[in-house]
Amino acid sequence: MITSYNFYFCHIEIYEDYVKAIMKEGITVLPEHNDVLLLITEKHFKNKPFVYITHRINSYAVNPTVYLETAKIPNVIGFAVVSADHRQKIQTKLEKAFFNKEFKQFDTLELALKWKDQMIKKYSDQKIV
Template identity: 85%
Template sequence: MITSYNFYFCYIEIHEDYVKAVMKEGITVSPEHNDVLLQIVEKHYKNIPFVYITHRINSYAVDPTIYLETAKISNMVGFAVVSEDPKQKIQIKLEKTFFNKEFKQFDTLELALKWKDDMIKKYRD
């Protein structure tokens, strides 16, 4: 891990080629939160391909329209959601329709990280 941030709405870890976010209990992820992501990307990943991994261990809501802007981040090569919750899996299917890049759900962080490695390699090849 390179560094981390603890915001009022989430905890974010910055790694060499991925961001890992854990949203806080009870929030609704909205466009204002996306602005924070954009600042972090600009600071740590300028022109560097990366994958965003959200580890959904807490209960919270997502405004799926945020993905319309998130998908515009040119060097974000994939978006992974880690959750075993059946309700989350249904929600993720809806969220995916708003994102026009690779968007996958995984039951474990280890599987998401393997996919991240594949996505980064695919981007660089």
């Protein structure tokens, strides 16, 4: 891990090629929360591709229009939701409709990280061509 941030609505960890966010219990994720993500991406991922991973260990709500804004961040190449909860899997299917980039749900963080590696490699391979 490079660094981490603790905000009123989430805890974010920054790694070389991904962000891992854990939202706080009971919050509602709103489009304005993307302002924080934008600042972090400018600071840590300037012109560098990365994957956003949300580890859903707490119960909270998501306004799905947040993904319309997240998708505008040019170097976000994928979004992963980590949760084995059946309700979260259903919610993720709805959220995916609002995000026009790669968006996947995983039962474990390990599976999400393997997918992240594939996404980074795929992006790198496309840039070479």
